Amino acid sequence: MLENGIELIRNQLAQYISALKAEFSVGMILPTDKKEVTPQKNITTQPKTTMDPSIETSSPNGLQKQSPNPGVKIHTTKLTCTEKFLCAVEDIYKVLTDKNRVEAFTRSSVQMEATKGGKFSLFGGNVTGVFLELEMDKKIVQKWRFSNWPEAHYSIVTMNLSQGSDGAVVDLVQTGVPDKEVERTKQGWKENFWGRIRQTFGFGINLF
DSSP states (O other), X not given: OHHHHXXXXXXXXXXXXXXXXXXXXXXXXXXXSSOOOOOOOOOOOOOOOOOOTTSOOBOTTSOBOOOOOXXXXXXXXXXXXXXEESSOHHHHHHHHHOHHHHHHHHTSOXXXXXXXXXXXXXXXXXXXXEEEEEETTTEEEEEEEETTSSTTOOEEEEEEEEEETTXXXXXXXXXEEEGGGHHHHHHIIIIIIIIHHHHHHOTTOOOO
């Protein structure tokens, strides 16, 4: 009878221990011979932006880089001439810089501001430019163009004035005249400037 009681106790202890083991092992991951796998969190991938080398980029100052534009090449010629007038040098200077006198010999409305940086427009806008330098009775320098010349293209006109023994002398040098406009420009100076000045003011008539 005692032996039966001991056997009963052993069986109950074995069941109790088995129950404890089962409860303790719930939720546990037991080691195995295989490599341990670590659970990973969910990862959201962002698309990687790559720059297309064909797209223009911006410079550090924020301005878009642009390929240099060489513009249109214009072949030009330099014109020179020397004109003599039967007057004092101050008279020819005034004729070339005074609005009323310029209107008299061009016979047209004139816009003119004879100061450094001042603009002028002659012959109804057919000749326009800017005064770059003015030295009274000695020198006049202008940016000068015909209206039909390539856009924004100007020649540079330099007129040096001096007093000769028999009148005033104008030495003109004009650089940057388009090759196709050389003859027209020459004739323009001869007929519409020098010829008309002599005719209008009598600077070609020797009164003595």
